[in-house]
Amino acid sequence: MSWQNNLRSVSPYIAGEQPELTDMIKLNTNENPYPPTSVAKLFIERFKTKTLRLYPSTDAKSLRKKLAEYHHLEVEQVFIGNGSDEVLSLSFLTFFNSQSPLLMPDITYSFYPIYCELYRIPFQKVPVDDDFKVSIKDYYIENGGIVIANPNAPTALALNLKDIEEILKKNQNSIVLIDEAYIDFGGETCLPLLKKYDNLVVVQTFSKSRSLAGIRLGVAYGSAEAISHLYDVKNSFNSYPIDSLAQIIGEASLMDEHYFQKNIQKIIKTREVFKESLVNLGFEVTDSKANFVFVHHPKVRAEELFKALYEAKIIVRHWNQPRIDDWLRITIGTNKEMNKVIEFLKGYLKKNEEIDEWKK
Amino acid sequence: MSWQNNLRSVSPYIAGEQPELTDMIKLNTNENPYPPTSVAKLFIERFKTKTLRLYPSTDAKSLRKKLAEYHHLEVEQVFIGNGSDEVLSLSFLTFFNSQSPLLMPDITYSFYPIYCELYRIPFQKVPVDDDFKVSIKDYYIENGGIVIANPNAPTALALNLKDIEEILKKNQNSIVLIDEAYIDFGGETCLPLLKKYDNLVVVQTFSKSRSLAGIRLGVAYGSAEAISHLYDVKNSFNSYPIDSLAQIIGEASLMDEHYFQKNIQKIIKTREVFKESLVNLGFEVTDSKANFVFVHHPKVRAEELFKALYEAKIIVRHWNQPRIDDWLRITIGTNKEMNKVIEFLKGYLKKNEEIDEWKK
Numbered sequence: 001m002s003w004q005n006n007l008r009s010v011s012p013y014i015a016g017e018q019p020e021l022t023d024m025i026k027l028n029t030n031e032n033p034y035p036p037t038s039v040a041k042l043f044i045e046r047f048k049t050k051t052l053r054l055y056p057s058t059d060a061k062s063l064r065k066k067l068a069e070y071h072h073l074e075v076e077q078v079f080i081g082n083g084s085d086e087v088l089s090l091s092f093l094t095f096f097n098s099q100s101p102l103l104m105p106d107i108t109y110s111f112y113p114i115y116c117e118l119y120r121i122p123f124q125k126v127p128v129d130d131d132f133k134v135s136i137k138d139y140y141i142e143n144g145g146i147v148i149a150n151p152n153a154p155t156a157l158a159l160n161l162k163d164i165e166e167i168l169k170k171n172q173n174s175i176v177l178i179d180e181a182y183i184d185f186g187g188e189t190c191l192p193l194l195k196k197y198d199n200l201v202v203v204q205t206f207s208k209s210r211s212l213a214g215i216r217l218g219v220a221y222g223s224a225e226a227i228s229h230l231y232d233v234k235n236s237f238n239s240y241p242i243d244s245l246a247q248i249i250g251e252a253s254l255m256d257e258h259y260f261q262k263n264i265q266k267i268i269k270t271r272e273v274f275k276e277s278l279v280n281l282g283f284e285v286t287d288s289k290a291n292f293v294f295v296h297h298p299k300v301r302a303e304e305l306f307k308a309l310y311e312a313k314i315i316v317r318h319w320n321q322p323r324i325d326d327w328l329r330i331t332i333g334t335n336k337e338m339n340k341v342i343e344f345l346k347g348y349l350k351k352n353e354e355i356d357e358w359k360k
Numbered sequence: 361m362s363w364q365n366n367l368r369s370v371s372p373y374i375a376g377e378q379p380e381l382t383d384m385i386k387l388n389t390n391e392n393p394y395p396p397t398s399v400a401k402l403f404i405e406r407f408k409t410k411t412l413r414l415y416p417s418t419d420a421k422s423l424r425k426k427l428a429e430y431h432h433l434e435v436e437q438v439f440i441g442n443g444s445d446e447v448l449s450l451s452f453l454t455f456f457n458s459q460s461p462l463l464m465p466d467i468t469y470s471f472y473p474i475y476c477e478l479y480r481i482p483f484q485k486v487p488v489d490d491d492f493k494v495s496i497k498d499y500y501i502e503n504g505g506i507v508i509a510n511p512n513a514p515t516a517l518a519l520n521l522k523d524i525e526e527i528l529k530k531n532q533n534s535i536v537l538i539d540e541a542y543i544d545f546g547g548e549t550c551l552p553l554l555k556k557y558d559n560l561v562v563v564q565t566f567s568k569s570r571s572l573a574g575i576r577l578g579v580a581y582g583s584a585e586a587i588s589h590l591y592d593v594k595n596s597f598n599s600y601p602i603d604s605l606a607q608i609i610g611e612a613s614l615m616d617e618h619y620f621q622k623n624i625q626k627i628i629k630t631r632e633v634f635k636e637s638l639v640n641l642g643f644e645v646t647d648s649k650a651n652f653v654f655v656h657h658p659k660v661r662a663e664e665l666f667k668a669l670y671e672a673k674i675i676v677r678h679w680n681q682p683r684i685d686d687w688l689r690i691t692i693g694t695n696k697e698m699n700k701v702i703e704f705l706k707g708y709l710k711k712n713e714e715i716d717e718w719k720k
Contacts, residue, residue, distance in 0.1 A: 086598045244574035
């Protein structure tokens with residue numbers, strides 16, 4: 001016997017690298033290339049540091065109220081957590097407490113099975129089709145819950161509202177958790193379905209479309225009943241997960257709708273131009289509704305391309321994982337950054353072709 | 361069957377009230393009455409808001425390094441979390457994964473049994489003696505871990521280093537978690553014992569002595585092995601629990617040792633004067649080594665006094681709980697605040713005495 005016998009054994013999630021080199025083009029963690037609204041800067045400047053001696057509001061009360069107004073929901077339908085990873089984690093712990101397996105796509109956010117391992121939640125991976133599409137009828141089987149990222153990551157593909165509703169209809173005895181981390185980049189939010197389904201929980205984040213990955217704000221929306229259970233678990237975990245500064249910066253973000261929309265449109269436009277350039281270079285690119293693209297080239301191994309990009313100081317994401325090991329996920333950065341990526345790829349593919357020619 | 365069947369049922373912790381009335385004397389959550397160091401203000405002013413688009417360091421790398429230097433430990437012995445409540449929560453999940461019960465005093469931080477319920481950890485409450493003292497020999501029994509707050513809350517009593525070492529010696533097959541949230545106000549930290557015991561985990565916080573309850577920084581210190589397991593669980597829960605601003609504000613706090621020490625000494629001095637005044641009014645007061653006192657008056661029911669104080673806009677803490685329901689916990693505020701409390705108590709006790717006289 002030793003204290004090591006009492007340890008919880010887990011295989012943690014490995015987040016995308018945060019390199020310290022400043023001359024890197026960082027397209028590996030789906031961060032927004034543009035800064036947050038200037039209102040955030042103003043709020044930080046005006047912040048009274050002396051108030052930091054006090055605990056923050058346990059439920060980020062003021063921000064919670066503003067989010068409810070923003071989405072035309074009741075305050076009781078809104079839960080705020082320390083980034084959407086915490087919101088997801090606490091949601092898994094709260095809602096998926098069943099002997100039946102939690103269903104999730106086999107290709108999806110790789111944190112989901114890790115939460116399951118941590119909390120010992122049985123789960124079953126449901127294969128997406130050969131085009132990485134989620135086929136809704138596969139979710140009409142016995143389960144203890146369902147989690148689907150929409151748009152999905154890393155595939156970037158979105159389900160439409162009708163499909164989500166079908167899944168909800170067929171699973172009224174389970175919580176259906178829709179992870180909308182990337183919804184603002186072209187997907188269709190299922191928040192309107194909250195009016196009809198009390199088993200729906202929708203998770204969103206301030207990290208991507210609101211350029212606020214640095215302050216850790218994630219949100220869950222659901223029925224007042226579901227959200228109250230989520231708060232009970234949160235209040236059994238940590239009374240004050242959101243610090244005072246994060247709460248006011250979140251509010252600042254909600255006050256500048258014009259900037260928010262402009263920022264999103266800029267990224268969508270860059271994505272579409274970048275996609276076209278990739279297709280012209282022979283890449284296969286999924287129909288992205290997110291701030292990243294998922295790409296594959298028939299003539300180049302993804303892992304090799306990943307390494308070549310890394311050497312050229314362009315960091316993207318690659319998974320050594322069945323079905324997607326020949327694909328790369330590339331975050332949409334600024335136009336300038338994406339042009340540099342295209343320039344690099346042009347050169348790389350040309351060189352590759354010359355080598356192929358020479359080998360013949 | 362319904363989705364409600366799959367819920368995790370818990371009874372959450374109820375944090376001390378954060379009233380919105382500004383004319384309250386708030387002595388209910390052990391906050392520091394003085395602001396954090398002015399270096400924090402400077403760092404916030406200089407903060408580059410545009411960097412918030414990026415994720416923070418997953419392990420608050422720079423702050424972690426500085427904390428290690430501050431305490432003469434290795435970086436690998438330091439864990440940083442979102443307030444000490446999160447650190448405790450993740451520690452319970454990581455270290456107390458046993459069929460044998462976790463031992464804790466029966467009078468202690470009321471969050472401990474709530475973590476146990478959340479994670480289904482068996483636990484056993486070990487009674488403190490009639491003077492609320494932890495008697496170390498009670499911890500020489502089979503267990504899956506031990507958690508002791510030192511100084512304890514709400515009793516404010518501290519164990520000495522020798523006692524802690526005895527507990528460690530007798531329990532080398534369990535993690536012994538010492539919660540030092542209030543250690544800087546007169547207790548003796550057991551950090552030096554880390555050199556000898558790899559089963560020791562010490563938890564501290566920036567919320568109390570560093571006046572930074574608003575930014576949520578808690579720390580665990582332990583053997584590199586124990587801390588690496590804690591990080592594995594943290595990385596299975598949330599990749600980025602500490603936001604960018606909290607990380608730099610934490611660093612600011614460590615840079616102003618002079619202010620930190622001065623602040624603590626001021627609070628200790630106020631506490632001693634306040635204690636003396638209370639004793640003069642007939643109160644029983646424990647030997648506090650914390651930034652609060654635990655008090656009882658032989659002639660007044662604590663609950664009545666709590667209500668009378670509340671009506672006078674002075675908020676303290678009372679628990680309707682066996683053994684301590686006739687006691688109050690009062691945070692040490694400024695001299696001015698504590699003088700007001702004493703003035704109120706004088707008047708209240710006098711009136712009470714008059715009523716008693718009249719009843720005879």
